[in-house]
Amino acid sequence: MSLDITATSAWQKLRAHHGLVSDRHLREFFAEDPERGRELTVTAADLYIDYSKHRMDREALRLLVEVARAAGVEERRDAMLRGDHVNTSENRAVLHTALRLPRGASLIVDGHNVVADVHAVLDRMGEFTDRLRSGQWRGATGKRITTVVNLGIGGSDLGPVMAFRALRHYVDSGVTARFVSNIDPADLVGKLAGLDPATTLFIVASKTFTTLETLTNATAARRWLVDALGEDAVAGHFVAVSTNAERVAEFGIDPANMFGFWDWVGGRYSVDSAVGLSLMCVIGREAFGEFLAGFHAIDRHFAERPLESNAPVLLGMIGLWYSSLFGADSRAVLPYSNDLGRFAAYLQQLTMESNGKSVRADGSPVSMPTGEIFWGEPGTNGQHAFYQLLHQGTRLVPADFIGFAEPTDDLATIDGAGSMHDVLMSNLFAQTKVLAFGKTAEEIAAEGTAPELVPHKVMPGNRPSTTILAPKITPSVLGQLIALYEHQVFVEGVVFGIDSFDQWGVELGKVQALELEPILTEPQAPARQGDSSTDTLVRWYRHRRGRLV
Ligand SMILES: O=P(O)(O)OC[C@H]1O[C@](O)(CO)[C@@H](O)[C@@H]1O
Numbered sequence: 001m002s003l004d005i006t007a008t009s010a011w012q013k014l015r016a017h018h019g020l021v022s023d024r025h026l027r028e029f030f031a032e033d034p035e036r037g038r039e040l041t042v043t044a045a046d047l048y049i050d051y052s053k054h055r056m057d058r059e060a061l062r063l064l065v066e067v068a069r070a071a072g073v074e075e076r077r078d079a080m081l082r083g084d085h086v087n088t089s090e091n092r093a094v095l096h097t098a099l100r101l102p103r104g105a106s107l108i109v110d111g112h113n114v115v116a117d118v119h120a121v122l123d124r125m126g127e128f129t130d131r132l133r134s135g136q137w138r139g140a141t142g143k144r145i146t147t148v149v150n151l152g153i154g155g156s157d158l159g160p161v162m163a164f165r166a167l168r169h170y171v172d173s174g175v176t177a178r179f180v181s182n183i184d185p186a187d188l189v190g191k192l193a194g195l196d197p198a199t200t201l202f203i204v205a206s207k208t209f210t211t212l213e214t215l216t217n218a219t220a221a222r223r224w225l226v227d228a229l230g231e232d233a234v235a236g237h238f239v240a241v242s243t244n245a246e247r248v249a250e251f252g253i254d255p256a257n258m259f260g261f262w263d264w265v266g267g268r269y270s271v272d273s274a275v276g277l278s279l280m281c282v283i284g285r286e287a288f289g290e291f292l293a294g295f296h297a298i299d300r301h302f303a304e305r306p307l308e309s310n311a312p313v314l315l316g317m318i319g320l321w322y323s324s325l326f327g328a329d330s331r332a333v334l335p336y337s338n339d340l341g342r343f344a345a346y347l348q349q350l351t352m353e354s355n356g357k358s359v360r361a362d363g364s365p366v367s368m369p370t371g372e373i374f375w376g377e378p379g380t381n382g383q384h385a386f387y388q389l390l391h392q393g394t395r396l397v398p399a400d401f402i403g404f405a406e407p408t409d410d411l412a413t414i415d416g417a418g419s420m421h422d423v424l425m426s427n428l429f430a431q432t433k434v435l436a437f438g439k440t441a442e443e444i445a446a447e448g449t450a451p452e453l454v455p456h457k458v459m460p461g462n463r464p465s466t467t468i469l470a471p472k473i474t475p476s477v478l479g480q481l482i483a484l485y486e487h488q489v490f491v492e493g494v495v496f497g498i499d500s501f502d503q504w505g506v507e508l509g510k511v512q513a514l515e516l517e518p519i520l521t522e523p524q525a526p527a528r529q530g531d532s533s534t535d536t537l538v539r540w541y542r543h544r545r546g547r548l549v
Pocket residue numbers: 153154155156205206207208209210211214267268353503506
């Protein structure tokens with residue numbers, strides 16, 4: 001039986017305490033507890049995390065930790081880390097943390113040391129990328145490969161594409177990358193534009209090697225290559241990343257050019273597996289090793305720190321405080337870094353595919369809202385778009401601000417005296433301050449504002465945020481940030497009592513799309529799907545495509 005956390009005394013105490021503090025303002029919390037800005041912080045590897053601007057006192061934090069304990073977060077964490085089958089609906093271990101264990105470590109799962117397997121694949125990836133980057137690996141015409149095109153979707157795309165952008169300063173060898181995911185042909189056509197088949201290598205990345213989008217794009221890419229260079233060129237221009245050697249071979253890729261991983265790596269947890277091959281191609285094996293070391297540093301923090309000072313536990317429980325008790329639907333992720341422009345999109349799969357569930361592991365219905373909706377854009381762009389709602393809207397949107405001490409690029413300000421990066425960071429600090437403390441009607445009136453304008457200008461404040469600071473975007477820091485969110489998702493999932501590692505909800509749509517496709521394309525197919533909306537939409541489409549009989 002899965003535990004219903006809401007039936008525990010720990011939850012009831014938390015709920016009761018929420019009733020006492022939920023109407024209080026962050027201004028009051030800071031006035032009563034002036035040290036909270038210094039003390040409600042935690043350091044995890046290179047990350048400095050300030051969680052003081054949350055609508056809670058220290059007692060609420062204590063009770064949140066009590067709930068985490070009552071839910072069995074420590075036991076479930078340890079079970080995951082040692083390879084128990086915590087993905088119960090698929091009866092699988094969940095071992096993305098094994099992907100970043102250092103060489104020489106040992107983790108015996110079902111009688112087998114998985115760390116040795118992980119490093120064997122990493123070594124093969126390293127050898128391949130060394131050859132590619134040094135120009136030893138040549139295409140069919142003898143030319144060096146200058147572009148790798150990753151063909152994958154979901155977890156086989158979002159991680160590499162996000163990290164490639166974030167780590168653009170580490171692209172160092174004349175090999176660059178492009179990423180194609182969508183079955184919309186515009187994606188492949190757009191990304192192939194300007195590429196020379198002779199200098200292009202495709203990485204077909206698919207855990208299952210059955211995903212329609214990826215196999216369709218891979219087939220189209222193969223045609224593009226063969227049309228230019230002939231069938232014999234395929235071997236030198238296609239490699240695969242998958243757990244399914246049989247399907248890879250069927251597709252025509254030599255299994256010698258396949259980089260494997262295992263069913264205990266979930267797609268959305270796979271950027272640090274062979275799925276990161278495209279990233280390794282452009283940043284090299286050493287930088288990729290630093291990326292993995294960053295994940296591992298947070299894994300250790302998560303495994304070893306008491307819950308009271310455990311960053312993923314605290315942040316996961318704070319997320320739950322808002323989603324379960326304040327009814328907040330979403331969390332904004334606001335990196336003050338243009339290079340993290342795809343970070344929110346990456347987190348959307350991580351958090352929403354993991355925790356968007358309605359039943360607990362034993363099939364019983366959940367007793368609280370699950371799955372925070374993650375969204376966001378880099379600052380300062382978001383300030384000129386949706387921050388109005390964050391500041392004065394009626395919805396409560398907790399936000400994660402992420403910033404860096406050192407810029408990846410810097411330029412002088414208008415007067416030539418300052419640094420644009422300093423301006424960027426002053427915006428981050430200003431936004432968290434204004435969100436938390438706002439500006440009262442009295443303060444606005446005292447500035448001589450016309451009385452009728454005062455209500456429009458009131459900044460209510462009491463809008464919570466976490467601030468995560470790091471020295472610089474390096475491969476290690478990026479790994480740390482990803483692992484920080486991976487483990488938050490896990491913590492929340494344990495409290496919900498759900499299986500955070502399956503994704504049954506995406507299957508039916510795939511099946512129905514396969515059923516509908518011939519109805520859209522075959523003129524003689526009966527255009528009836530049984531419901532009047534789908535029938536009418538299909539008829540509209542067939543009509544516009546000249547296929548209406
Ligand atoms: O790597 P694959 O097997 O092609 O799957 C791609 C993505 O599709 C999903 O299964 C969802 O449809 C994701 O979980 C996964 O990351």
